[in-house]
Amino acid sequence: MPPLKAAFVILFALWWLILLFFYLFPAVDIGASRFFFSQTHCATSTPADVVCGSFPIARDAALGLLRDLIFYLPIVLGVGIIIRLFMAWSHHGATYDARLVKRLLAGLTALILGPGILVNLILKEHSHRPRPRNTDLFGGDLSFVPAGDFSGACGSNCSFISGEAAGAGWLFCYAVFLVPDRFRLLVSPPLIALALASPAMRLAYGGHYLSDVILAWLGSVVVFTGTLYFFTRKETASIA
Numbered sequence: 001m002p003p004l005k006a007a008f009v010i011l012f013a014l015w016w017l018i019l020l021f022f023y024l025f026p027a028v029d030i031g032a033s034r035f036f037f038s039q040t041h042c043a044t045s046t047p048a049d050v051v052c053g054s055f056p057i058a059r060d061a062a063l064g065l066l067r068d069l070i071f072y073l074p075i076v077l078g079v080g081i082i083i084r085l086f087m088a089w090s091h092h093g094a095t096y097d098a099r100l101v102k103r104l105l106a107g108l109t110a111l112i113l114g115p116g117i118l119v120n121l122i123l124k125e126h127s128h129r130p131r132p133r134n135t136d137l138f139g140g141d142l143s144f145v146p147a148g149d150f151s152g153a154c155g156s157n158c159s160f161i162s163g164e165a166a167g168a169g170w171l172f173c174y175a176v177f178l179v180p181d182r183f184r185l186l187v188s189p190p191l192i193a194l195a196l197a198s199p200a201m202r203l204a205y206g207g208h209y210l211s212d213v214i215l216a217w218l219g220s221v222v223v224f225t226g227t228l229y230f231f232t233r234k235e236t237a238s239i240a
Helices: 003-024 027-036 061-089 098-126 163-177 181-204 210-239
Strands: 038-040 052-054
Touching: 003 027, 003 210, 027 181, 027 210, 061 098, 061 163, 061 181, 098 163, 098 210, 163 181, 163 210, 181 210
Parallel strands: none
Antiparallel strands: 038 052
16 A cells, blocks of 8 residues: 555544543543643622633633634645746746646645635534533533534534644645745744644633544545645556
8 A cells, every 4th residue: 555545544433433532531631631621619699600710721822823823824834836837837847847747736725725615614613512711611601512422502613623623734844845845944843843732722711622632633634645645646556
């Protein structure tokens, strides 16, 4: 089996195993979010069963700017891929780099299918899982539901799975596969650092559970690996 295809199969299976783990052991999600939650005393008029508090890191202005940077970076890089594609298509004959075109098409397709369609248009709109800060465990008024349970009360833009963590997973793949060789040592390390920081921030903000960010991040890697194999499978077969 070609390495990319094997990686896709393994990562796809791992994604489902992780989902099963968090579904069977929801206390892991609750414990991870509780680590970042600061509980405070409620007003005397507050009902006894209400939890008061917040996720204080969410108020950090510097982290807010960093979050905005990471949020828009995949979009900017996606536009950059389109520009690079047109530049590559402008070459003919010996200067035409078919391998680069295939990788760029794979990256753009992965961005559209993964963070774009699968996460933001499908799962986040139909999973119905309330975000941590919206549940009664962390100061909200909705009931907690485990990962993979679509019976929650969230109406739209829900917690399962994280759109920003999905974008960060794609960003990681971009840093590994699509950064031009001459810029790799300079550009890839900070991109990878940002790709790892984003899921941690979403968890600390109370915007998503641990399962939401892990599955979103890994999901984008799965999609990217699958699309990269699809676009380069003939090339891989000829090498083999």
